[in-house]
Amino acid sequence: MTFSTRPRARWVALCVSASMLAGCGLPRTGPTKNEIFAGSVQKQGNAFIVSVDDSVTRATEYVPPLGFSSGLINAAVLGSDTVRPGDTLGLMIWENVDDGLLATAGANSTALQEVQVDGDGFIFVPYAGRIRAAGNTPEAIRRIITEKLEAQTPDPQVMVQRMAGDGATVSLIGGIGAQGVYPIERPTRTLTAMLARAGGITLPPDITQVTLIRGAHTGTIWLVDLYENPSLDIALRAGDRILVEEDERFYTAIGATGAQVKVPFETQSVSAIEALATVGGLNTSLADPTGIFVFRDEEPQVAGRVLGREFSDEQRMVYVLDLTSPNGVFVARDFDIRDGDTVYVTEAPYTQFQKILQAIVAPVGTAASLQSLTE
Structure with a gap:
């Protein structure tokens, strides 16, 4: 028994279509x-x-939950003159005699430059000994040194100046103008001031987050909240790390x-x-x-x-x-x-x-085209 060309083509097309549908081969973007x-x-x-x-x-x-803890928010602003371990001091000592303890011949003053506060918070001054510097202001250190030297030289005059040092610094990284380590100084004792000191923010403000890490404590806020809520402009502490980054959501x-x-x-x-x-x-x-x-x-x-x-x-x-x-x-x-x-x-x-109609019609059309070529 034989089949004509036309019925044979239709039969092949229907078989192909049925096979496609039975195998669930229809393309789609995902589940229904x-x-x-x-x-x-x-x-x-x-x-x-x-x-x-x-x-x-x-x-x-x-x-x-974005925000700073109460401990970070309630930290008081540091006194700009408070000396800390790692700071460097400059000392000038005048003696009211021609042949003083510290001054060289023909001079009545002595400069002790770059006296660094050690890790325990002390400095050493000749004839005055080991003096506690950390936690004191330059004025308090001046009085301590003066009292120590008065017993050995008449009416000593002492001047103490806090120099640049690494005792009170914070590090800034991320999307800011100039990443680096910056000292906490009088104009930069708060978060916004320090960010401005580092060149400002280079990321889009609406999706910028500021993270502050202080020891085991970490807090993250939105940059726009920092400018809208003054309480978030917290006081900085030595060793603080500030990270400015774009929202990763x-x-x-x-x-x-x-x-x-x-x-x-x-x-x-x-x-x-x-x-x-x-x-x-x-x-x-x-x-x-x-x-x-x-x-x-x-x-x-x-x-x-x-x-x-x-x-x-x-x-x-x-x-x-x-x-x-x-x-x-x-x-x-x-x-x-x-x-x-x-x-x-x-x-x-x-x-x-x-898609089902297309899956059925397309093979039939192909078969019809093949038939027309054979006729």
């Missing part, structure tokens, strides 16, 4: 809405799926969007609408505006507010946004995207139907 809902906790999955409304938007409001956009990319935050907060707009919005030929999903590992306290129960660990949450619902665009405008979120837009159902 039904497949995502199948992974919910209610269906033995491991994620809570929540439709976003105004109450969910309010419950998910969460500001990352990001979210990922995939699916039927204008672009599928990893997107850094460009402002302190980003709404779902802004997140979609940043990547070119919805793909008008593919996207389903009722199937916009935000995948997130939610903080336990936030998950508890959303679901009305207590959690001790992070929970996998999938938030569903429907732009076609009443108030849907407003809800998406108010719903904040957070660090590490994945924004996924599903394809519209008709898109898969079109």
Whole structure:
């Protein structure tokens, strides 16, 4: 028994189409809405799926904990003349005799330049001995030296000057004009003054964070908060490390969007609408505006507010946004995207139907073309 050429071509095309469909070979951007809902906790999955409304938007409001501790904020401004270990002092001593203890012949004054305060906070002055300098002002050190020398030379006159040294310095790195180590001086005793001394900030202000490390304590604030809240302009201490860096938060956009990319935050907060707009919005030929999903590992306290129960660990949450619902665009405008979120837009159902038709029609058309060539 034989088949004509035309029926044979159609039969081959249908077999190829059926094979493609049976193997689920149709291309798509990701899971369908039904497949995502199948992974919910209610269906033995491991994620809570929540439709976003105004109450969910309010419950998910969460500001990352940025700020300085009370210990950093309440530290008093250092006296600009306080001597610290590592500082360098300059001493000038006058003696009211021709042949003094320290002065050379024909001179009645002695200069002791670059006398460094040792690690224990002491300096050594000939005939005065070992003197505690750290924690004292130059004036207090002057009086101590004068009292020590008065017993050995009449009416000594002493002048003490705090020179440049490494005893009270802070280090600045990151997005500033000039990274380096800077001394704490009278004009630069606070954070903003020291940042200005180092050349200012070179990063976009809205996404710049300032971190201060003092021993075992670390605090991070937004740069704009530093200028808006005077209490954050804290007093500096010797050994402080200041890091200025750009916000490292990001979210990922995939699916039927204008672009599928990893997107850094460009402002302190980003709404779902802004997140979609940043990547070119919805793909008008593919996207389903009722199937916009935000995948997130939610903080336990936030998950508890959303679901009305207590959690001790992070929970996998999938938030569903429907732009076609009443108030849907407003809800998406108010719903904040957070660090590490994945924004996924599903394809519209008709898109898969079109792909099925194309998968069937294309082989048939190819077979018809082959038949026309054989005739």
